Amino acid sequence: MFFIIGLWRNEKSRQIILQIFVLLFIGWFLSWLAGNVASNFSALGKDISFDFLSIPAGYDINQYLIEYNSRDTHLRAAIVGLLNTGLVAVLGIILATVLGVSVGIIRLSNNWLASKIAYWYVEFTRNVPILLQILLWHGIIINSLPHPRSALNIGDVSFLSNRGFYIPKPILENGIELVYLFSVIAIIFAFLFYKFSKKKQELTGVQYPVLWINLSAIIILPIMGYFISGMPVSLEIPVLKGFNFVGGIHMSPELSALTFALGVYTAAFISEIVRAGILAIDKGQKEAAASIGLKPSKIMKLVVLPQARRIIIPPLTSQYLNLTKNSSLAIAIGYMDLVATLGGISLNQTGREMETMVLVMAIYLSISLSISAFMNWYNNRVKLVGR
Amino acid sequence: MKTKMILAVATAGVMFAGSALASTLDDVRARGKLNCIINTGLAGFAAPDDKGNWKGFDVDFCRAVAAATLGDASKVSYTTATGKTRFTKLAAGEGEILSRNTTWTFSRDVDLSQTFVGVSYYDGQGFMVPKKLGVKSAKELGGASVCIQTGTTTELNLAEFFAANNMKYNPVPIETNSEAQELYKAGRCDVYTTDASGLYATISSFDNPSDHMVLPEIISKEPLGPVVRHGDDQWADIVAWTLRAMLAGEELGVTSKNVKSLASKDNKNKEINRLLGKDTLQGVTKLGLSPDWAVNIISQVGNYEEVFEANLGQSTPLKIARGANQLYRDGGLYYVPPIK
Numbered sequence: 001m002f003f004i005i006g007l008w009r010n011e012k013s014r015q016i017i018l019q020i021f022v023l024l025f026i027g028w029f030l031s032w033l034a035g036n037v038a039s040n041f042s043a044l045g046k047d048i049s050f051d052f053l054s055i056p057a058g059y060d061i062n063q064y065l066i067e068y069n070s071r072d073t074h075l076r077a078a079i080v081g082l083l084n085t086g087l088v089a090v091l092g093i094i095l096a097t098v099l100g101v102s103v104g105i106i107r108l109s110n111n112w113l114a115s116k117i118a119y120w121y122v123e124f125t126r127n128v129p130i131l132l133q134i135l136l137w138h139g140i141i142i143n144s145l146p147h148p149r150s151a152l153n154i155g156d157v158s159f160l161s162n163r164g165f166y167i168p169k170p171i172l173e174n175g176i177e178l179v180y181l182f183s184v185i186a187i188i189f190a191f192l193f194y195k196f197s198k199k200k201q202e203l204t205g206v207q208y209p210v211l212w213i214n215l216s217a218i219i220i221l222p223i224m225g226y227f228i229s230g231m232p233v234s235l236e237i238p239v240l241k242g243f244n245f246v247g248g249i250h251m252s253p254e255l256s257a258l259t260f261a262l263g264v265y266t267a268a269f270i271s272e273i274v275r276a277g278i279l280a281i282d283k284g285q286k287e288a289a290a291s292i293g294l295k296p297s298k299i300m301k302l303v304v305l306p307q308a309r310r311i312i313i314p315p316l317t318s319q320y321l322n323l324t325k326n327s328s329l330a331i332a333i334g335y336m337d338l339v340a341t342l343g344g345i346s347l348n349q350t351g352r353e354m355e356t357m358v359l360v361m362a363i364y365l366s367i368s369l370s371i372s373a374f375m376n377w378y379n380n381r382v383k384l385v386g387r
Numbered sequence: 388m389k390t391k392m393i394l395a396v397a398t399a400g401v402m403f404a405g406s407a408l409a410s411t412l413d414d415v416r417a418r419g420k421l422n423c424i425i426n427t428g429l430a431g432f433a434a435p436d437d438k439g440n441w442k443g444f445d446v447d448f449c450r451a452v453a454a455a456t457l458g459d460a461s462k463v464s465y466t467t468a469t470g471k472t473r474f475t476k477l478a479a480g481e482g483e484i485l486s487r488n489t490t491w492t493f494s495r496d497v498d499l500s501q502t503f504v505g506v507s508y509y510d511g512q513g514f515m516v517p518k519k520l521g522v523k524s525a526k527e528l529g530g531a532s533v534c535i536q537t538g539t540t541t542e543l544n545l546a547e548f549f550a551a552n553n554m555k556y557n558p559v560p561i562e563t564n565s566e567a568q569e570l571y572k573a574g575r576c577d578v579y580t581t582d583a584s585g586l587y588a589t590i591s592s593f594d595n596p597s598d599h600m601v602l603p604e605i606i607s608k609e610p611l612g613p614v615v616r617h618g619d620d621q622w623a624d625i626v627a628w629t630l631r632a633m634l635a636g637e638e639l640g641v642t643s644k645n646v647k648s649l650a651s652k653d654n655k656n657k658e659i660n661r662l663l664g665k666d667t668l669q670g671v672t673k674l675g676l677s678p679d680w681a682v683n684i685i686s687q688v689g690n691y692e693e694v695f696e697a698n699l700g701q702s703t704p705l706k707i708a709r710g711a712n713q714l715y716r717d718g719g720l721y722y723v724p725p726i727k
Binding site for chain 2: 044045046059060062069070142143147162163241242243246331334336340345348349350351353
């Protein structure tokens, strides 16, 4: 008895005892929840089974990156949805990063008008809920663009309508292998030239315009291959046939609205992260760099950005995660992502709400953890190495 | 310390709530109100009027069950559900009846562990298009963008119809009927497909209904009816016989106008006597209902014909013909088991 009181009076052991109790309570609560689900399910005469994944889904999906028709299984429908989630997340992350970094730098510029416009953009977008922005973009595309029969015609090859954007689709023909070969050669050349010029600079101090030479090699060589092999790429141009355009690459209003909304919204947060990262670098660093004669562009590239990157990456990671998770709001405008397929129509057709929801959550969790793992790896590469 | 107490009390409360196991009828009587799950808004079936009261065919069925069980048709509280959430809401106990244009299918009945108690409306899936599109048949819809409500049988019918006719289409999935109307009006889709009754309801709510038409093809069977949870046979019987009493009312000529006088006298047709509680109907007390249950239904809500005509018939903007929804003697599909 006295022993227990003694343990309680000791601050360190008291903390451990409290933590054990909290842990026990959480464990009990979780097992109670699971038991409750199990007993409610058995009361309703339901079991937990994932067999439904192998039966035909029976519904069509309007955007598929892998072959899909209504006779494929629920599992394949879920994968189609997952790929659609991936597509909008990747497009959104690219848009958000480009826009966010630009706006972040513009806000720091000395141009009063540019910096104010960037300021208002950030304040407006990040203070309006993302769901409303998605609905707004969707509404704009659907209501302000014309019907396909009177679509905006861009040079007779691309069309803009309220059914989405249609652009020509490249069709690869015989002889395309030469273009691939020249591309590979260009990339190998660029890599070797980079190594060579770096060594040269270390030995002699002579600098080559590496970026420009490599960029031109990567662009010019495949174009040469294209002409030498007799132009083996033709374009499939979208044409109006019946109700809609047929052929070409189609970007639906739902995908466009979701990409714009997620990109523009997340860019506002990224711009603030970038601005904070750059401002966090001590002024003395720039002055020291300038004093040894570096040009402003070199100061940014060699002194400021490498240090700012360390500050920027952790919060940037969480913005990428947010964007990916926010893409599940797709359901509001009927974009067929993972939530709409597996967690929506499949759930409804099979009535397996527990199983589908557990799967959807597990998939989102693994996507988030993978993004997080990749960004942590990158962060470790660029972080300050203790010497 | 205080927060821990609250947590403990809350947990205990949840546990007790979970362990209460009374019959559905007892629950409804104890509460004094029937909880009914209805559509988020579909003219003629369930839509709020200008005073904010829910009106419609499906709503009237909820009221009929309240009249049978509680003696007062007004004692209903409504919960709305989309096509997707309806079964989950019913299973979670948010209502005792799902009265929301729900199609009776094998797997919904068997695999989802629900009980379909009967058909209150024989429907079928159709297509509606703007007249200026110049389409006369659903077979001409190859390549069209089609708006569909998700979580319904319609998306399966649609996939099968287009595959069977070797046509491609572009499905545009939407959550509710009102969103579908917005997209259809904005021209996001060429065609809207749902049960024919829903199409008539949608067209009737447009500013210029004559610019739109329903195509002649009906591509599926959609027997719509009320649904209850599996496992309480007494409650399923109550809901089933409420529907049958309304149909029997029409068959026997008992209307909301004459029900009171018919109930107070001895009728030649003894089935009327049994329906209205004048003669003993074996088993009514076993069902937990009072002998005047059918009088309450018909006097407060009406018989099937009255409810149909008031919400969907020729006097309403929907102007839906009775068609298959007539009694068998008039050429329809309703054949009511005898009230014996």
